[in-house]
Amino acid sequence: MIDKFKASFREETHELLGQLEATLLELESDPGNEELINAAFRAIHTVKGSSGMFGFDAISHFTHDIENALDKCRNGSLSVTREFIDMTLKARDHVLSLLNHEDGLPSALQATGEQLLARIRRFAGIEVPGTAEAPGAGESQAPSAAGARSERGTARTYRIHFKPSADIFRNGTKVLNLLEELGGLGTTDAFPHTEQIPSLDLLDPESCYCFWDVMLTTERDINAIRDVFIFVEGDSELRIEELPPELVSDAEGKPRKLGEILMERGEVSPDALREALKSQKRLGEVLVEKHIVTQPQIEAALVEQEHLKRTQERAEGQMGSIRVASDKLDALVDLVGELVTLQARLSQISLDLEDGSLGSISEQFERLIAQLRDNTMVIRMLPIGSTFNKFRRVVRDLSTELGKEAELLTEGAETELDKTVIERLGDPLVHIIRNSIDHGIETPDRRAKAGKPAKGTIKLAARHSGAYVLIQVSDDGAGLDREAIRAKAVERGLLVPSQELPDQELFQLIFAPGFSTARKVTTVSGRGVGMDVVKREIESLGGSVQLNSAAGAGMTVTLKIPLTLAIIDGLLIRIGTEFYVIPLSSVDGCIEIGREDLSSRGERRIIHYREELVPYIKLREAFESGGDEPDIEQIVIAAGQDARVGFVVDQVVGDYQTVIKPLGRMYRDVEGISGATILGDGTVALILDVNRLAGIAQRDAAQRVTEGV
16 A cells, blocks of 8 residues: 555656646746746645655655755745756756655765755755754744844744644644744744643544644745645644734833733633643653554555645646546546447347347447547547647757757647557657757857857647647758758668659658768767657557658658547448458548449559549459459548558448557558457458558559559
């Protein structure tokens, strides 16, 4: 159970660190934005608090000074500069590394953290506790009740009424730690209310019976006080009020005791005050004993994490959402897929039996399954913008490393895509963006000579297109060097010197394994590894990659990605005794053609379709299917990567909800097949890869033209 909760903590912390990174990158372009500074502070404050709760003491210790530095930015005593952003981003990365080391830190990692902390302390003017220059906690640094001035301004006195919920210990919260943290803000005078503590025979050691009134004199504002209680405020009774000066000190300027003030107000009796003072030592021992961490307390700590999330969502108006483990969601999708297959079988049986009642039930079942399928797919959809933030960091760090200036612009971040697809898009997009910075964006002096702004622009855009999402990565750099690509292709034997290719086909050569036009190998490029991985990964998703470039005007890479990899609408076709599925989103139309008309075309294999010449493939020949050809065949016109292509089939059966099943290792490299599905009668139908087959048709058509057929 403990491991389960710690895994949940790691997941929460990953999200918080992602939010912190995005906030810091935005803050770099708008350093005076108080909202962003507060957001960064809250993120690191939450990481610090929750890491201490779950025993990640190294993270809690490391983030303490980061929190102090960000707090100085909040009160205006420290400026947000690029250097500070650099250090904080590195600190964020270090916390990410610390997540994997709960028990002990490698010496190298520990040294890196200490060096980073030393830099941040020097930059922010934070003195190390225990040094000769730095006073001890709660000593001369704390403001007096009479009032002291510093860079924060005049000291103020607050009365804090804190009554935690009875179940606060079950959430893993240590109340004394909260009071100790409150004391770190200034001088405190705390009065515990113990009258609700029952006798020992009725006492529940996991329940909290005390509450506190605290007098705090500090130069910090009320927000800093609330930050102490950020984890428990939602379930606790918390009141913070600033006291007027006459209540803080008497006529002679001597500080007044909290007990005196409470008695004057009638909020506590003299007897209760005397009893509390007499039992102060015993009360402290009892509270320490009640704060011993037990396994049930640890197991309940996750509740506090969920409470924090709910509190943040309430503040942002996002109540009503819940967190679901991705493996549970995947299991739900698998079950829906099985139901879709079962529904297809039921429909087939009702047709075979010609039973009207069964057919009616089958139709209703089909309608309900379709709704369930659509709703389940919607749950799996995530905005692609959730991955955009990490690319900002890639652009920032790599442009600095290469001595270039570049910024990332995004568009269509709200475009939704299956979470599985989004997860697999990360690496290909990183490769494309790195190539854009390394090969595309010029150095500032070269851009100036070309009449361009010193800072280059990389644009990442996404939009829906039918059952696909189009993702475009474009830059305003130098574009692809056509001659360099051609020369490298000739050198590697991919082209003969006399062979001419259209730009689109020539540009596709950069996806060949090991292909690179870089003159030297660097840590970024030159080995020819990257773009071939991009194409292979995108095609494994059932998508395609297209390049467009103009010399001196930049390059655009367009990825066409299916919305989901789980269940799609397909067109079921038959060739001989075998069935195949074409993704319905790729189908443009269907036409009938007689065998004689098809034979009269000879080897040209081109038909007229909507005032356009469209090449076609006879799938019977391509798949070497047996049996007699029908007198009337049908041609399914599908949209390939660049143009339409026709597929000659024996019969178009009709629409079919297709549950995609992956092919085994032995068949994954079969050209023209992307997966399989199970039909209603239990037989297997292969899913056609339209892009691959379209490429085959276009290549064969071009070869026939070259041969003069």
